[in-house]
Amino acid sequence: MRVLVTGAAGFIGSKLSEVLLARGDEVLGFDNLNAYYDPRLKQARLDRLLPHANFRFMRGALEDSIALGEAFASFQPQRVVNLAAQAGVRYSLENPRSYVDSNVVGFLNVLEACRHGDVEHLVYASSSSVYGANRKLPFSVDDNVDHPVSMYAATKKANELMAHTYSHLFGVPTTGLRFFTVYGPWGRPDMALFLFTRKILAGEPIDIFNHGRHSRDFTYVDDIVEGVVRTLDNAPAPDAAITPSAGTSNAPYRVYNIGNDQPVELLRYVxxxxxxxxxxxERRLLPMQPGDVPDTWADVDALRRDVGYSPSTPVEVGVARFVAWYREYHRV
Incomplete structure (x- = not known):
């Protein structure tokens, strides 16, 4: 297939592109290589993909409808995976407008391009953050998600609503994946595992919020990508027999959790x-941060049932692989 991957220089996007290329797909990567975190890491991920004969790259931002339109027109993708976004819960408290630009305006541009480009299936990144103040565990796609506690979460909820509108009105098949705390080699420097590793090796104290009483459904990147590929290959179809729920619709629209289904307490992770x-x-125990939630846990039964998703990497294995990569990449 011809697959356009936005955010192809990102953590998940680069790994997904690698897997798609390995199975014989053509991939067009689209990324703006912004400076939210070190662009050198993004370029290093990209450099691993560029030698592949079936990989092309275009630099651009989702909110630039002209650049995005050129990417669609030149490549004519059959399927699209939208992973580009302004990420980070905490940064959304400081710079909310960047989230609207990338995650709302940019996502509208993706939907419009898919609509007019007759794309067979759009898979897009949502987030476990949409569950907000929900205290029922595990999180189910049938749960109410109307109480986000960060602007980042609000934009991801908006993406799901926008996708449903396009699926309903224009028949664009869309699937949203609510990612749960992805980690692993080539990960984001603003994530806890990267921050903790750097500080521990430097002999600096690490900040542990909520006094370490957090639990997170830490999910290894290979398991995430395996689920994304399986989902990409299974486009939803309209079905008048379905009784619509929070995660399903009569339209060609689905939303799934994608996580490890094995929450781990933060102190155990450390x-x-x-x-x-x-x-x-050296642990510095601190109170809960604004915009954060105490626990996450993904109910992935629907994804297991529909596409055969089966996460299999325990944190002991995943963290060891990250540390080995970190030492090699940073020559520590």
């Missing part, structure tokens, strides 16, 4: 990292 590094962390 213990595993300490073991892999061979060093103890």
């Amino acid at each position: 213990e595993v990292l300490e073991q892999c590094l061979g060093r103890k962390a």
